[in-house]
Amino acid sequence: MAEILSVIEHDSLPVIAERVNAQRALGIHHARLLEKLSSTLPAGAFSWGHQSVCFAQFCGVIQLDELTLEILPKIHGKEAQPESCRSALIQMLQTARLICTHKGALAGINTQRMSLLDIFIQHFCQDLHAQIIQGKLRSYVEQEENLAVIRGCLAIPQHIRHNVVHKERVYCRFDEFSEDILLNQILRFTLRLLMPWTRSSKTRKQLSELLMHFDGIRDVPITLRSFNSLASDRINQRFQPVLEQCRLFIAAIKPDVLAGSTPLFSLLFDMNRLFEAWVAEKLKPWAHQQGWHLRTQGPRRYLAIREGDSPQFQLIPDIAFVDDNEVPQLIADTKWKLLNENDRKLGVSNSDIYQLYAYAGRYEVPHLQLIYPAQAGLLSHYGFRLQGMHEPELAIKTIAIDNSRELNWSLH
Structure with a gap:
């Protein structure tokens, strides 16, 4: 019987010999499947303990035969509410544009009751339906x-x-x-691919209805390499968000992991990267108000040049706010970690501060920020001033994950 088991990141599940339905554990069968899947998962996605498995900061869904594992983000104060953590993850993915959907796509999708996988599939179905209404491509x-x-x-x-x-x-x-072109062949392939994985009759019906629009399209094998043959032109442009979801789904199916015919499925997102992308999108309106431009993963500079050799020790800020001349005015690093209100340092690691200090010296930037997810008992801002060099201001900031409104942000 199909079952969904939700677990919060960094939590553990025991591994037991015989598992019964609804038991918060993995059976030996599921543990073996997870081990076979491990080579295709992000490095460090989980670790084995003594008769247990612990999941890291990679959140999403792993399908192990009839058992669907949901790894959900740890939203402070809502750890006992998997439906709230699930909704927060979907909102973050949508805001960060890792799931690109048309306006209003969340309407009609019950993120409280549905599994993550069915939510992902319904997003895809709604987006594809919106494009088909405008007309299929020929x-x-x-x-x-x-x-x-x-x-x-x-x-x-x-x-x-x-x-x-x-x-x-x-x-x-x-x-x-x-109509029998590569783009439509990818769409038909993806719809057929997803059919066995949905646990929702509503989602299965949506997939079937969409497939009817592609009856005249040949069934051809599609791999990730197939996307390289797609023309990047104006005609295909409106299907790009749908195609990116196709790419995600096709990469998620693991048909070669097992010797048998049962494939496995995994669709995981690194919460460090997701939090960074989410914060960047949330701060774009504020950057515009300051007359600045927001840059992610840059601008890149080097700390040193080896004599007679090339530059070394590259610096890659998570987020930089630059003026019209591309001069950095504020550099921010995001940290998907929990702070400690009882610690004088707030639980901020020395290495994170040293990294910001390197930014201050190399970029000569007057303002620095470390941004963490909000949690109970913490303020939204803590001010520091780094010593030496230009004595730039450092702000430790916290931001509420479930904040759907525009941020009230500041330098200080």
């Missing part, structure tokens, strides 16, 4: 056929090879306006 496809009358141009080598005896035939090469 394009000219090159065809070769032995015809009674000439069409297009004569393919001379093939004509000679095929029509030595049949003089009444002409082997032609021509372009035909068709």
